[in-house]
Amino acid sequence: xxxxxxxxxxxxxxxxxxxxxxxxxxxxxxxxxxxxxxxxxxxxxxxxxxxxxxxxxxxxxxxxxxxxxxxxxxxxxxxxxxxxxxxxxxxxxxxxxxxxxxxxxxxxxxxxxxxxxxxxxxxxxxxxxxxxxxxxxxxxxxxxxxxxxxxxxxxxxxxxxxxxxxxxxxxxxxxxxxxxxxxxxxxxxxxxxxxxxxxxxxxxxxxxxxxxxxxxxxxxxxxxxxxxxxxxxxxxxxxxxxxxxxxxxxxxxxxxxxxxxxxxxxxxxxxxxxxxxxxxxxxxxxxxxxxxxxxxxxxxxxxxxxxxxxxxxxxxxxxxxxxxxxxxxxxxxxxxxxxxxxxxxxxxxxxxxxxxxxxxxxxxxxxxxxxxxxxxxxxxx
Amino acid sequence: xxxxxxxxxxxxxxxxxxxxxxxxxxxxxxxxxxxxxxxxxxxxxxxxxxxxxxxxxxxxxxxxxxxxxxxxxxxx
Numbered sequence: 144x145x146x147x148x149x150x151x152x153x154x155x156x157x158x159x160x161x162x163x164x165x166x167x168x169x170x171x172x173x174x175x176x177x178x179x180x181x182x183x184x185x186x187x188x189x190x191x192x193x194x195x196x197x198x199x200x201x202x203x204x205x206x207x208x209x210x211x212x213x214x215x216x217x218x219x220x221x222x223x224x225x226x227x228x229x230x231x232x233x234x235x236x237x238x239x240x241x242x243x244x245x246x247x248x249x250x251x252x253x254x255x256x257x258x259x260x261x262x263x264x265x266x267x268x269x270x271x272x273x274x275x276x277x278x279x280x281x282x283x284x285x286x287x288x289x290x291x292x293x294x295x296x297x298x299x300x301x302x303x304x305x306x307x308x309x310x311x312x313x314x315x316x317x318x319x320x321x322x323x324x325x326x327x328x329x330x331x332x333x334x335x336x337x338x339x340x341x342x343x344x345x346x347x348x349x350x351x352x353x354x355x356x357x358x359x360x361x362x363x364x365x366x367x368x369x370x371x372x373x374x375x376x377x378x379x380x381x382x383x384x385x386x387x388x389x390x391x392x393x394x395x396x397x398x399x400x401x402x403x404x405x406x407x408x409x410x411x412x413x414x415x416x417x418x419x420x421x422x423x424x425x426x427x428x429x430x431x432x433x434x435x436x437x438x439x440x441x442x443x444x445x446x447x448x449x450x451x452x453x454x455x456x457x458x459x460x461x462x463x464x465x466x467x468x469x470x471x472x473x474x475x476x477x478x479x480x481x482x483x484x485x486x487x488x489x490x491x492x493x494x495x496x497x498x499x500x501x502x503x504x505x506x507x508x509x510x511x512x513x514x515x516x517x518x519x520x521x522x523x524x
Numbered sequence: 525x526x527x528x529x530x531x532x533x534x535x536x537x538x539x540x541x542x543x544x545x546x547x548x549x550x551x552x553x554x555x556x557x558x559x560x561x562x563x564x565x566x567x568x569x570x571x572x573x574x575x576x577x578x579x580x581x582x583x584x585x586x587x588x589x590x591x592x593x594x595x596x597x598x599x600x
Contacts (some may be wrong), residue, residue: 146530158594263572
C-alpha cells in the first residue's frame with residue numbers, strides 16, 4: 144500500500160536506529176511520552192522499543208479514548224441502552240469496556256438491549272432515518288479526530304429535522320490532557336524529556352496548540368506519523384533537540400499535518416460544541432475545560448438533556464492500575480492483574496480493551512519480547 | 525479508533541461523498557471536511573471521514589530524510 148509500506152522498511156529502520164544510537168548522549172537518560180494510543184500500538188507492534196538504545200525510554204500516555212472514558216459514563220450508556228425505546232450506536236472499541244458490577248455494553252446487548260456497532264456517524268444517521276419509531280443515540284467518544292465527524296452528523300440531523308437522533312457526547316481535548324500530565328509532574332527523576340505528538344489529532348488541530356509545551360514547560364514536541372519509521376524519525380528529532388538544548392514544536396508528519404490544521408474541521412467543531420466546565424478522565428480525575436458538550440443551538444440533539452442523564456462517578460476495580468498507567472506513572476507489567484486475571488478476552492481494566500490501550504498492546508506483542516529478552520540475558524550471563 | 529489509513533479517492537459520488545480504495549477495500553466515505561478533493565488524491569480516512577489530504581512531495585521529502593539519516597556515517 145502506498146504511504147504505508149515505504150514507512151515500514153526494516154533495512155531503513157536499522158539505519159535510523161543506528162543513527163539514534165550514534166547520537167544519544169550515553170551520560171544521560173531520555174524519557175519520551177508518546178501521547179497517542181496509535182503510537183503506543185505501533186511501538187509495540189513493530190518492536191520499536193527494542194531498536195532504541197537502553198537510555199531512551201518510551202512512556203505510554205493517555206491518548207486512548209476508550210481507556211480514558213470513566214466508568215460512570217459507560218454506566219450511563221448501559222442505562223440508556225436498557226431503555227426499550229433506545230437504539231444505542233457505538234464504535235466497536237467500547238463494547239467490552241468494563242463498567243460497574245461487571246457490566247459492559249456487550250453483556251447489555253446479550254441481555255436484550257438494542258446496541259449496534261457502527262463504523263461512522265453516518266451509519267447512525269441512516270439508522271435514525273430508516274427507523275423513525277426508534278430513539279437512536281450515538282455514543283460519541285474520542286479526541287479531536289472523531290469530533291468533526293460527530294459535529295457534521297449533528298448538523299445533518301438538524302438539516303433533516305430528525306427528531307429521533309441524539310448524541311451522548313464524551314469528546315475530549317488533547318492539549319488540555321497534555322497540560323494535565325505536565326502539570327502533574329512532581330518528581331524530577333520521572334519527568335518527561337519530550338513528547339511524541341499525535342498524528343491524526345494534529346491533522347485537525349495543527350501544530351500550533353502544542354506550543355505551550357515548549358514555551359511554558361520547556362519540553363520539545365515532535366508531531367509524528369503512525370508508521371514505525373515515522374516514530375523512529377520523531378525520536379531522532381527529539382534526541383537532537385535535547386542534545387542541542389532546544390525545545391520547539393517540530394512536525395515530522397508534514398505529509399498530512401500543517402501548522403494551522405484543518406480549518407474546516409475546526410469550524411464544524413466550534414459551531415456545534417462548547418467547552419464543559421469539567422470532565423472526569425480515568426487516570427487524571429476531574430480536568431477543567433477538557434471536554435465538549437453540544438452548544439445551545441443544538442441542545443435538541445443532546446442525549447443528556449433528552450434522557451435526563453446525571454452521571455454518578457463510579458470507582459474503578461481497586462486492583463487495576465489503569466489510572467497510573469494512563470498517567471505514565473506505571474507500566475502494564477507493574478499491574479498484578481496483567482496477563483493473569485486481566486487479558487483481552489477478559490479485560491478487568493480499560494487499557495486491556497482497545498488495540499490502542501497500553502496493556503492490550505503489550506499483551507499482544509510486548510510480553511513475548513520481554514520473555515525472549517530475558518532468555519537472551521540469561522544465556523549471556 | 526485513531527488508526528486511520530491512507531486511502532485513494534477513486535470516484536466522487538456528490539453530496540460530500542466519495543468512493544475510496546484502501547488497500548483493495550472499496551468504501552464510500554465523506555469528504556465534507558476536506559476542500560476540493562479530486563480523483564487520485566490520497567487522503568487520511570478516519571471513522572468514515574477524510575480528515576486531510578496526503579501531500580506526495582512532503583511524503584517523498586520525509587523518506588529522503590529517513591534515507592539520509594540511515595545512511596549517515598557514525599561520527600568518530
